[in-house]
Amino acid sequence: MSESLNFLPFTKxxxxxxxxxxxxxxxxxxxxxxxxxVQALEAQLSEYFGGRPVRTFNSGTCTMEIALRIAGIGAGDxxxxxxxxxxxxxxxxxxTGATPVFADIDPxxxxxxxxKVEAVITPRTKAIIPVHMxxxxxxxxxxxxxxxxxxxxxIEDAAQAIGSxxxxxxxxxxxxxxxxxxxxxxxxxxxxxxxxxLNNAEEARLAEKYRLQGVTRSGLDxxxxxxLGGKYNMTDIAAAIGLGQMKRLTxxxxxxxxxxxxxxxxxxxxxxxxxxxxxPVADFENSNWxxxxxxxxxxxxxxxxxxxxxxxxxxxxxxYRAIHLFTYYRNRGFKEGMFPVAERIGKQIVTxxxxxxxxxxxxxxxxxxxxxxxx
Numbered sequence: 001m002s003e004s005l006n007f008l009p010f011t012k013x014x015x016x017x018x019x020x021x022x023x024x025x026x027x028x029x030x031x032x033x034x035x036x037x038v039q040a041l042e043a044q045l046s047e048y049f050g051g052r053p054v055r056t057f058n059s060g061t062c063t064m065e066i067a068l069r070i071a072g073i074g075a076g077d078x079x080x081x082x083x084x085x086x087x088x089x090x091x092x093x094x095x096t097g098a099t100p101v102f103a104d105i106d107p108x109x110x111x112x113x114x115x116k117v118e119a120v121i122t123p124r125t126k127a128i129i130p131v132h133m134x135x136x137x138x139x140x141x142x143x144x145x146x147x148x149x150x151x152x153x154x155i156e157d158a159a160q161a162i163g164s165x166x167x168x169x170x171x172x173x174x175x176x177x178x179x180x181x182x183x184x185x186x187x188x189x190x191x192x193x194x195x196x197x198l199n200n201a202e203e204a205r206l207a208e209k210y211r212l213q214g215v216t217r218s219g220l221d222x223x224x225x226x227x228l229g230g231k232y233n234m235t236d237i238a239a240a241i242g243l244g245q246m247k248r249l250t251x252x253x254x255x256x257x258x259x260x261x262x263x264x265x266x267x268x269x270x271x272x273x274x275x276x277x278x279x280p281v282a283d284f285e286n287s288n289w290x291x292x293x294x295x296x297x298x299x300x301x302x303x304x305x306x307x308x309x310x311x312x313x314x315x316x317x318x319x320y321r322a323i324h325l326f327t328y329y330r331n332r333g334f335k336e337g338m339f340p341v342a343e344r345i346g347k348q349i350v351t352x353x354x355x356x357x358x359x360x361x362x363x364x365x366x367x368x369x370x371x372x373x374x375x
Contacts, residue, residue, distance in 0.1 A: 005313040011185040012355045019244030026240045037239035044246050045195055050173035052197050053204035056234040060159045060181025060194030065092040066210045067177035070203050071153040073098050073126050081129040082112040083322045083342040089157050090323050104339040111138045127153040132161035135288035140166040160290040162187055163253040172197045188245035190238035255356040256289040262360050266367040275374040296348040312369050317351035
């Protein structure tokens with residue numbers, strides 16, 4: 001019977017014919033690498049973020065590393081971050097030669113617990129990388145109060161948060177460095193890619209150097225390299241996709257909000273009490289609803305549950321396993337039990353399907369399948 005059902009992945013990009021035609025136009029133009037489409041996307045993003053300088057890149061990982069380098073973070077420095085994220089959030093700290101320091105997470109928001117941050121600040125601490133998990137912003141007032149008190153740079157891992165807001169202001173339109181991802185499962189995407197929102201023209205020029213081998217050009221044949229850069233530039237092919245996606249960002253996020261609200265309606269107010277499972281924070285003002293998380297009760301084996309859902313053609317993800325439990329980080333001295341909230345959630349969390357082309361009937365089917373396995 002399950003074979004007759006359409007498969008529901010946990011996410012799926014929406015690409016319209018206009019965007020496909022725009023990519024074809026780029027391919028025919030002969031200008032495939034960074035060019036006029038990249039410049040146009042950066043201009044649109046800058047306008048979206050209130051006129052702040054924005055530079056695009058080939059991932060939302062290098063954006064964080066480059067922000068750290070612009071901030072002067074390197075060997076001997078410490079950077080505080082969350083153990084609950086994709087491993088890239090911590091890897092970039094190590095890439096600069098600095099040391100990642102974790103603070104546990106809030107059990108409800110799954111964001112870094114800002115009440116635990118000050119306890120791990122030392123004289124070596126130079127920055128903090130918070131993550132706006134699933135598009136739900138951290139407490140920005142508290143975050144920047146801590147940063148100001150201890151003179152720390154902030155690199156917001158806003159990979160999942162384009163279109164999210166804090167007290168009516170868009171994430172990215174204020175603050176320090178803000179990094180966004182345009183990887184294929186994000187609210188808008190370029191296939192692979194990302195952007196970094198910067199504070200001023202000087203930082204933007206330095207970001208340009210870091211993304212393309214440290215090169216500065218002048219005139220027809222003038223070239224110099226005065227910093228060690230890499231190869232992180234976005235292509236015009238990717239930018240053409242991004243321009244098409246930007247046209248629909250408001251529409252996409254509105255649909256995600258509508259679907260998230262329907263999830264709560266279908267689960268019902270007594271779902272958590274009846275099952276022991278945990279739903280996300282029902283924030284319908286600030287979050288862009290990048291993902292919809294469900295924390296399974298301890299009595300449920302996650303792998304078994306995921307297979308049961310696959311059996312009825314529903315695909316789930318899980319985001320994320322606690323970073324400090326990966327072998328590489330254990331080899332750096334991290335141990336089980338150090339961040340119990342992140343460990344518990346990382347063991348039991350699943351990501352339910354949520355993308356703009358889903359229907360309310362899809363939500364009903366998913367919730368029914370979840371309830372039949374938890375009740």
